[in-house]
Amino acid sequence: MTAANLPSYASGTSTTPLLGDTIGENLARTAARFADRTAVVECASGRRLRYAEFDAAVDGLSRGLVALGLQAGDRAGIWAPNGIDWMLVQYATARVGVILVTINPAYRSHELGYVLAQSGVAVLFSAVTHKGSDYRAMVDEVAGDCPDLKHVVYLGESSWDEVVAAGQAVPIEIVRGIAAGLDPDDPINIQYTSGTTGFPKGATLTHHNILNNGYFVGELCHYTERDVVCVPVPFYHCFGMVMGNLASTTHGACLVIPAPGFDPADTLRAVQQERCTSLYGVPTMFIAELSLPDFADYDLSSLRTGIMAGSPCPTEVMKRVVADMGMTEVTICYGMTETSPVSTQTRIGDTLEQQTGTVGRVHPHVQVKVIDPATGRIVPRGTTGELCTRAYSVMRGYWQQPDKTAEVLVNGWMHTGDLAVMDAEGYLSIVGRSKDMVIRGGENVYPREVEEFLYQHADIEDVQVVGVPDERYGEELLAAIRVRAGSQLSEQDVRDFCRGRLAHFKVPRYVQFVDEYPMTVTGKVQKYRIRDAAVQRLGL
Structure with a gap:
């Protein structure tokens, strides 16, 4: 069977038994x-x-x-x-x-x-x-x-x-x-x-x-x-x-x-x-x-x-x-x-x-x-x-x-x-939350993919991508970016970095530079708060 014919199912076999105590x-x-x-x-x-x-x-x-x-x-x-x-x-x-x-x-x-x-x-x-x-x-x-x-x-x-x-x-x-x-x-x-x-x-x-x-x-x-x-x-x-x-x-x-x-x-x-x-x-x-x-x-x-x-x-x-x-x-x-x-x-x-x-x-x-x-x-x-x-x-x-x-x-x-x-060997990649998936003009965009791409830029220390409302396309992408100390990075620099290397619908329409992200106490970024703040700030 080819990988495409294999079902996305896996069972973790082990010769080490489960513990049976309290x-x-x-x-x-x-x-x-x-x-x-x-x-x-x-x-x-x-x-x-x-x-x-x-x-x-x-x-x-x-x-x-x-x-x-x-x-x-x-x-x-x-x-x-x-x-x-x-x-x-x-x-x-x-x-x-x-x-x-x-x-x-x-x-x-x-x-x-x-x-x-x-x-x-x-x-x-x-x-x-x-x-x-x-x-x-x-x-x-x-x-x-x-x-x-x-x-x-x-x-x-x-x-x-x-x-x-x-x-x-x-x-x-x-x-x-x-x-x-x-x-x-x-x-x-x-x-x-x-x-x-x-x-x-x-x-x-x-x-x-x-x-x-x-x-x-x-x-x-x-x-x-x-x-x-x-x-x-x-x-x-x-x-x-x-x-x-x-x-x-x-x-x-x-x-x-x-x-x-x-x-x-x-x-x-x-x-x-x-x-x-x-x-x-x-x-x-x-x-x-x-x-x-x-x-x-x-x-x-x-x-x-x-x-x-x-x-x-x-x-x-x-x-x-x-x-x-x-x-x-x-x-x-x-x-x-x-x-x-x-x-x-x-x-x-x-x-x-x-x-x-x-x-x-x-x-x-x-x-x-x-x-x-x-x-x-x-x-x-x-x-x-x-x-x-x-x-x-x-x-x-x-x-x-x-x-x-x-x-x-x-x-x-x-x-x-x-x-x-x-994948064919049973390794899993998480591509996003079902509710985080952005649908732009009928195209499904997974923020994780765009984030991984932007991490390759030498001046970007951290990045979070979210979807924000758009009248024409339903949703557009916003990239909230933390730059490395001493770096000079403009919104246009970010878009130029993406163009020709990402599909056009994956290029963030909005770029925001931030010092920190809203976080849970465990260090998870609260994307919904980034999204809500952007909607208010941009008047969307």
């Missing part, structure tokens, strides 16, 4: 094997815990949760930037079956109140302040509208110490008994997906979902107990807490927290000081690190691997990560919160073209297919369609929203809303 059991097993190895380093405070110490601290907080009256299936929220205490809450709740509701640190009172009430959070672990925001004031503002909220514990304050102290009256045997009664298929995490309209939805994930996804992400990065993983991406999101924390603890690796929030210099300093072998980030984070004036002064020679994910990875950026940061075994991951998150990943040893031009092949124990959104039928390889995933990793559903769940979960298949192409 997160708490898995951590205890790792701690027993690697008791004296460093589990986690918090660079901001200098705090370091060995696996035996980390596991004991998890036990102590677990006893405190029981002392507060929490039972398996109850919800505890965490609203804070990255730190060791965040991880202790993650593993302690899992150990006693309490469902952890991870809350975006960028949320404000309106969103916080919605999440606490919608998920029925009984105990909230909160930062006191972060980036100038008064978390306590916002908690006080919404607490009266959250009838299930019984306790608020502030990280770094006496309320935290009081919970741990209260737990000392709870025999450890009680925690062991609760842990033994848990099932890997129990829900253990609710992650609210950042919606562009309306309120976010709570993807409900199990031990089995996220423990295995973290494990296999680490397997494909070839992690062992000798790896040191630098995680500057936020823990509240799957990228941090699953691909970072769980990938590390399932392999006995050391996890390094460079700072509470992302800072490019702090990140590279942590890599240098802790001799990190792996570094995570979304493309904008790597761009920020590579753009530091003193980038060449950092010793990054320990780096071997890492993960770039969260949004499409520009080819030119990936080439610099490999060449200038020494991350020759870097992998690209693709997924979504609803799939725990990773469904595809490039492999160590893949060609540079596969590393830079695709999001890899299907993950172990996962199925993917590319379908015609109109008919639901699988399209031939080489044809664009919507990517769908079915696996152990697919969420239970959206918390208490069966109608929203039914919109995206059909016969076990999660419909991603992403447009993809599968």
